Amino acid sequence: MSVNSIMFSIAPLMHLILFSCLLGLWVVLIYRPNRSLEEIGTRAGTYLALIYLAWIIGLVFWQKRIPVLNFSQMLILLGALIWWGQNFVQRRVRQRMLVIFPLAAVIVLLTSSLIIGVHPGEVQSVLKSNSAAFHISLSLAGIAFLLGSGVFGTGQLLLHRQIKSRNFGRLFQFLPPLGDLNRLRQIALLSGWWLFTISMISAFLWMYIEASAEGPVVSHLHPMLTLWVVISLSAAASRFNWLSQRRLAFSSAVLALLVFVLLLVSVIEIYSRGVA
Amino acid sequence: MRLELIGINHQTSTVDIRDRAAMGQDDIQINLNNLVEMENIDGAVILSTCNRTELYVSPLQHHSENAFRSLFQSLTRLTRPEVDSAYIYRDEKAVGHLLRVSSGLNSQMIGEIQILKQVKDAYHLALNNHSTNSILNRMFLKAIECGKNVRHRTRISEGSVSVASAAIELSNRVFGSLDNCNVLLVGAGETVRLAAKFFGNAGVESWRVSNRTKTNAASLSDNLGGNVVEFPPTEIDVGWADIILSATSCSSPVVQEKTVFNSSESSNKMQLFLDLAIPRDMEPGIKDLPNNFLYTVDDFKDLVAANIESRQGEAIRAEKIVDKLIIDFSKWYQENRISPTIQQLQSVLETIRIEEVNKNVGRFQVEDRDQVDKFSKSLMRKVTSLIIGNLKRASREKDDVKLAKALTIALSSADNTNVNEVLEQLDNEFSHRSTP
Numbered sequence: 001m002s003v004n005s006i007m008f009s010i011a012p013l014m015h016l017i018l019f020s021c022l023l024g025l026w027v028v029l030i031y032r033p034n035r036s037l038e039e040i041g042t043r044a045g046t047y048l049a050l051i052y053l054a055w056i057i058g059l060v061f062w063q064k065r066i067p068v069l070n071f072s073q074m075l076i077l078l079g080a081l082i083w084w085g086q087n088f089v090q091r092r093v094r095q096r097m098l099v100i101f102p103l104a105a106v107i108v109l110l111t112s113s114l115i116i117g118v119h120p121g122e123v124q125s126v127l128k129s130n131s132a133a134f135h136i137s138l139s140l141a142g143i144a145f146l147l148g149s150g151v152f153g154t155g156q157l158l159l160h161r162q163i164k165s166r167n168f169g170r171l172f173q174f175l176p177p178l179g180d181l182n183r184l185r186q187i188a189l190l191s192g193w194w195l196f197t198i199s200m201i202s203a204f205l206w207m208y209i210e211a212s213a214e215g216p217v218v219s220h221l222h223p224m225l226t227l228w229v230v231i232s233l234s235a236a237a238s239r240f241n242w243l244s245q246r247r248l249a250f251s252s253a254v255l256a257l258l259v260f261v262l263l264l265v266s267v268i269e270i271y272s273r274g275v276a
Numbered sequence: 277m278r279l280e281l282i283g284i285n286h287q288t289s290t291v292d293i294r295d296r297a298a299m300g301q302d303d304i305q306i307n308l309n310n311l312v313e314m315e316n317i318d319g320a321v322i323l324s325t326c327n328r329t330e331l332y333v334s335p336l337q338h339h340s341e342n343a344f345r346s347l348f349q350s351l352t353r354l355t356r357p358e359v360d361s362a363y364i365y366r367d368e369k370a371v372g373h374l375l376r377v378s379s380g381l382n383s384q385m386i387g388e389i390q391i392l393k394q395v396k397d398a399y400h401l402a403l404n405n406h407s408t409n410s411i412l413n414r415m416f417l418k419a420i421e422c423g424k425n426v427r428h429r430t431r432i433s434e435g436s437v438s439v440a441s442a443a444i445e446l447s448n449r450v451f452g453s454l455d456n457c458n459v460l461l462v463g464a465g466e467t468v469r470l471a472a473k474f475f476g477n478a479g480v481e482s483w484r485v486s487n488r489t490k491t492n493a494a495s496l497s498d499n500l501g502g503n504v505v506e507f508p509p510t511e512i513d514v515g516w517a518d519i520i521l522s523a524t525s526c527s528s529p530v531v532q533e534k535t536v537f538n539s540s541e542s543s544n545k546m547q548l549f550l551d552l553a554i555p556r557d558m559e560p561g562i563k564d565l566p567n568n569f570l571y572t573v574d575d576f577k578d579l580v581a582a583n584i585e586s587r588q589g590e591a592i593r594a595e596k597i598v599d600k601l602i603i604d605f606s607k608w609y610q611e612n613r614i615s616p617t618i619q620q621l622q623s624v625l626e627t628i629r630i631e632e633v634n635k636n637v638g639r640f641q642v643e644d645r646d647q648v649d650k651f652s653k654s655l656m657r658k659v660t661s662l663i664i665g666n667l668k669r670a671s672r673e674k675d676d677v678k679l680a681k682a683l684t685i686a687l688s689s690a691d692n693t694n695v696n697e698v699l700e701q702l703d704n705e706f707s708h709r710s711t712p
Contacts, residue, residue, distance in 0.1 A: 163569055166571075166575055168582040177450065
């Protein structure tokens with residue numbers, strides 16, 4: 001068994017299986033609550049985050065680059081960032097229901113990356129530079145935070161609706177408090193904005209430092225710049241309380257969806273044009 | 277040794293009877309000392325709470341029902357007819373009852389958590405008083421384990437079951453921590469004071485009190501460390517608060533929709549309005565404002581009902597956990613009941629071994645005698661473990677025929693007066709078992 005097959009085939013498959021088992025456990029816990037199992041689930045999540053970290057470090061050492069050499073690797077890194085973020089939040093806010101969302105997201109990302117193929121093969125020159133690695137990593141971290149903000153916003157909307165309609169079912173019982181969700185959403189949104197802003201600045205620097213990347217990067221920058229403006233407006237509205245909490249939650253959920261779609265479109269665009 | 281329980285609780289007795297049956301810590305200690313000095317009692321534990329008084333004893337022989345009731349009466353200030361309504365459980369049923377009590381399944385409000393601590397305290401008091409024995413120790417430790425298991429593995433203790441605690445639960449669902457919440461109290465009556473106490477315990481430190489009679493408002497705000505404000509509350513006071521709690525006796529609403537709308541128009545902050553008054557103190561239109569949640573007494577009743585229903589559902593799961601632990605205990609208990617017989621049997625067999633070795637030791641060389649002794653011990657150990665295993669299994673299965681066969685087969689070839697004694701004791705054991 002070669003290191004290549006361990007890194008690019010067995011490891012993602014193993015992660016997919018482990019995350020699926022954990023998702024199964026949490027779904028069962030929603031219907032059959034059990035505090036001891038919940039603690040086991042939380043601990044298993046932490047170990048899984050460490051295993052994921054070990055895999056990412058292994059990939060960095062093996063290919064001597066941050067794993068952003070193809071779309072599949074970007075999805076893997078994004079999944080890792082989402083899961084690490086989830087573990088960080090879980091330590092502060094006890095949340096039974098919200099863990100389902102990041103778990104499902106990570107499973108979708110891992111499945112997609114497995115389908116596409118994790119092995120980088122012939123790496124495009126534009127992705128070999130350190131500037132690219134820096135820019136893409138920051139963008140992915142920013143996207144992870146923005147997606148997190150969308151999850152918290154969705155949770156907020158659901159719980160708001162439950163409380164308004166006096167529905168005291170599972171969502172009412174298992175979602176974190178509305179105030180906590182709002183704080184988490186705001187922190188995630190502002191952190192995402194900072195990372196995205198730095199990522200945009202790095203993109204401009206990259207554009208001017210490495211002339212070869214100018215053409216494709218400029219075309220890629222237009223939607224990203226538009227997105228940055230939208231994120232900035234949303235972050236400002238959240239920071240300065242321009243809207244009600246419910247509207248801010250809604251805007252975060254929509255923004256997360258938009259980010260995901262734009263990310264998908266822009267990356268597909270880069271690859272379909274065969275950037276050289 | 278056996279187990280017996282006699283007691284009264286909220287299901288069998290009125291508050292007055294329960295009050296007279298209740299015992300303070302000093303009374304319990306005196307009673308425990310008296311109980312363990314009795315000839316037939318090897319250990320005792322008394323559990324006395326506001327909802328129940330129960331006496332658990334481990335007697336050498338079961339008391340008659342009449343004698344047991346008289347014993348219970350002598351410990352309490354109850355009359356004989358009142359004691360006659362007490363329930364009596366024996367052996368496994370007594371264990372099952374205690375396990376249900378510690379799990380909160382036998383409580384007035386299913387799943388209440390206070391009872392587990394009360395069971396622990398009752399046990400530790402008896403333990404420190406040296407009035408427990410191995411069976412009671414095992415039973416109470418199992419009950420504490422059961423109480424913890426049930427609360428960990430089910431949601432039987434989750435969700436508030438009174439209007440005041442439901443108001444706190446809802447506030448927690450909206451704001452998370454209440455430490456930084458500002459609370460405006462409208463009214464200064466008993467309901468508001470009680471609710472304020474709950475909110476104070478939940479961490480609220482910032483208060484304003486609005487009441488028609490200023491002196492009452494001042495008295496309440498002094499207790500809470502808050503400020504007295506206008507009655508009815510102004511836009512500024514409503515806008516300041518995160519939680520507005522009202523319970524006045526006014527015949528028309530004192531918190532107007534317009535006031536709330538104007539106060540929250542520019543702030544965009546979430547506010548929780550808790551209307552605990554009948555008739556209502558807050559205009560119903562407040563609930564339609566986007567940032568506000570308005571809850572009335574009826575809404576809280578719905579929340580409480582939902583929580584009670586949820587607890588009842590969890591009780592079914594809890595019963596399964598309890599049943600499993602009862603089976604575990606019963607296995608141990610059945611084996612424990614046979615242990616005096618086993619000890620005596622081992623002693624008889626050891627006597628036979630020593631006699632046989634001494635009788636035949638002269639036939640062997642001096643240097644071989646140690647080997648003979650070792651061989652006889654090893655042989656006897658194997659035979660004994662076979663018999664003990666059989667006895668324990670038969671005892672667990674409560675199969676008296678098997679039990680009798682096991683011993684008869686084990687000892688049929690032996691010719692020893694001690695063996696006859698063992699069989700006689702076994703006969704007694706059977707006769708006690710068949711006595712209800």
